[in-house]
Amino acid sequence: MALEFSAAARKRFAEILSRYPKKEAALLPVLYLGQEEFGYLSGEAIEYVAKIMEIPTARVYSVVTFYTMLNMKPVGRHHIQVCRTLPCALCGAERITAFIKANLGIDVGQTTSDGKYTLSEVECLASCGTGPMMQINDDYYESLTEEKVAEILRALK
Ligand code: FES
Structure with missing residues (x-):
């Protein structure tokens, strides 16, 4: 089954978007939400975020690889x-x-x-x-x- 947000995460996604004048401006908090929801930002998670944010996947990758607080691999407890x-x-x-x-x-x-x-x-x-x-x-x-x-x-x- 393809990766997607739970109902609770979808609700938080909508709340986050409502705080920003442009959808793209919400990318960082949405990536944090994705990290919380999926544990880390796998390639599949990044593609999912790119899709729901209507942003090219390469741009989402560039943000994820820039910030050390965004994890592309699973991390310990x-x-x-x-x-x-x-x-x-x-x-x-x-x-x-x-x-x-x-x-x-x-x-x-x-x-x-x-x-x-x-x-x-x-x-x-x-x-x-x-x-x-x-x-x-x-x-x-x-x-x-x-x-x-x-x-x-x-x-x-
Ligand atoms: S240099 Fe700013 S917290 Fe370490």
Whole structure:
């Protein structure tokens, strides 16, 4: 069966569209809705969004591949996204990423074999004053140290 939104997602889609003067302007929130609905944005999901948004598929692809918060592959239950942009990098983001890699035994872009954790590096999450920082699913964790990260990972288990 072809991929399509559930009745609840269709309702939210209509609500999102009603907030924008032009349909195309709603692309990002609709992609977020698609990610929530389908788990990640597969090629099929991208084609579906392009169809309902009446936008060429290539343009939707260009948006999905530009934003690191849009996932084209399945992610683990806890999606750890470490900011790698300059302000966080200057505060030790690389050290934090290395610590997580060693702790979980995965590289950036990988998911643990039990499907619990995915590690990603992302661009600025607008919390530059409290770097290094990371986002796990929808939550921010700021002013990170290795000790703090160890505690956060322990609490997630
Ligand atoms: S540079 Fe990391 S949140 Fe802005």
